[in-house]
Amino acid sequence: MELINKYNKQDLREIINFSKYKKVLIVSGTNSYFSSKAKKIISNFTKNKKTSLFLKKKKVPDFDELQDLIKEINIFHPNLIISIGGGAVLDLSKVANSLHKEIQLKNKIKSNSYKLNNFCDILAIPMTAGTGAEVTTNAVIYIGNIKYSVEGNLIRPKHMALLPELIITNKKKDIISSSAFDCFAQSIESMFSKKSNNASLIFTQKSIKLFLDNYEKFINTKTYNSGYLMSLASYYSGKAISISKTIAPHAVSYPFTSHFNVNHGHAVSLTFEEILKFNYKNKHNSEPNYDLKKRYDMMFKFLSVNNIFEFEKKIKIIKKDLKLKTKLSDINSKIPQKFDIILKEINSQRLKNNPVKIEKKDLLNILKKIS
Numbered sequence: 001m002e003l004i005n006k007y008n009k010q011d012l013r014e015i016i017n018f019s020k021y022k023k024v025l026i027v028s029g030t031n032s033y034f035s036s037k038a039k040k041i042i043s044n045f046t047k048n049k050k051t052s053l054f055l056k057k058k059k060v061p062d063f064d065e066l067q068d069l070i071k072e073i074n075i076f077h078p079n080l081i082i083s084i085g086g087g088a089v090l091d092l093s094k095v096a097n098s099l100h101k102e103i104q105l106k107n108k109i110k111s112n113s114y115k116l117n118n119f120c121d122i123l124a125i126p127m128t129a130g131t132g133a134e135v136t137t138n139a140v141i142y143i144g145n146i147k148y149s150v151e152g153n154l155i156r157p158k159h160m161a162l163l164p165e166l167i168i169t170n171k172k173k174d175i176i177s178s179s180a181f182d183c184f185a186q187s188i189e190s191m192f193s194k195k196s197n198n199a200s201l202i203f204t205q206k207s208i209k210l211f212l213d214n215y216e217k218f219i220n221t222k223t224y225n226s227g228y229l230m231s232l233a234s235y236y237s238g239k240a241i242s243i244s245k246t247i248a249p250h251a252v253s254y255p256f257t258s259h260f261n262v263n264h265g266h267a268v269s270l271t272f273e274e275i276l277k278f279n280y281k282n283k284h285n286s287e288p289n290y291d292l293k294k295r296y297d298m299m300f301k302f303l304s305v306n307n308i309f310e311f312e313k314k315i316k317i318i319k320k321d322l323k324l325k326t327k328l329s330d331i332n333s334k335i336p337q338k339f340d341i342i343l344k345e346i347n348s349q350r351l352k353n354n355p356v357k358i359e360k361k362d363l364l365n366i367l368k369k370i371s
Contacts, residue, residue, distance in 0.1 A: 087131030130179025132238015182265030251350035
């Protein structure tokens with residue numbers, strides 16, 4: 001069940017109170033669960049249930065914590081997992097639930113040879129407006145500093161609910177801004193994925209409109225209404241990329257997070273417009289079965305710009321509004337000396353979705369341009 005209305009608490013209570021769900025495992029972030037209203041809300045809904053609490057400590061969905069969560073699932077035997085937090089919490093819960101039976105798990109994730117088998121239902125409640133992980137059919141796991149994707153229809157949570165009061169209580173401005181850009185980037189990237197189709201484009205258009213109409217209000221005032229509308233933008237971006245997946249800006253982003261602690265959406269923003277410009281300039285080498293020029297014209301219309309130059313200007317304004325640093329050396333002076341690491345650990349799955357072939361030498365030129 002997908003609860004995407006403005007007020008969902010009563011329907012949420014009915015899901016949790018379903019008689020089948022006698023044992024509930026709550027998965028959340030160590031700080032966010034207690035500093036927000038999450039604990040109060042969930043405790044109120046689970047009074048008559050046997051519960052256990054698993055708190056994620058690391059910033060990214062890490063393999064070691066994945067193993068710890070799988071142990072907790074196999075020991076506690078929940079009928080329902082309530083995953084409440086940012087994208088890392090939701091991804092960790094999704095993978096643990098689907099891969100709880102796998103042996104030699106690390107190798108199977110690396111080789112993409114796993115078999116999904118859900119232990120129980122998941123209720124996903126996002127606490128950031130950005131990733132759309134509450135509805136996506138993929139999840140991220142970091143093994144060491146390298147990001148891997150776990151994908152399949154069973155990964156998508158059985159239930160999800162938007163609770164704007166959780167979104168607007170987040171006081172970490174860097175995470176708020178980073179998540180907001182991730183929402184926007186996912187929607188734009190979805191348009192240009194080789195797997196894009198008419199259904200994903202419908203979700204993309206809804207997400208982009210909601211984002212453009214509300215991101216400034218959300219960043220500056222964080223009212224219940226702006227929190228709800230940004231959550232809805234994130235939800236639609238998640239629906240879009242579940243169909244299409246993301247492209248090169250996401251592919252390049254992960255090493256920035258794992259090696260330099262750059263928040264995910266911020267990491268995506270670093271190469272975003274430069275890669276979109278690269279794709280546009282090389283549209284004559286387009287690989288998808290759609291007309292790339294027409295797809296760019298569609299994006300220009302969505303963003304109310306006329307050409308690729310106005311597009312670039314628009315993106316710079318959005319990043320400025322979100323107070324996202326754009327120069328690599330301003331984020332971390334060591335980044336320009338570590339391009340080899342970044343290029344080595346680019347995610348090949350996402351890079352293959354790019355509408356034109358982009359080589360590592362092309363990405364190196366882009367990294368130098370923004371250093």
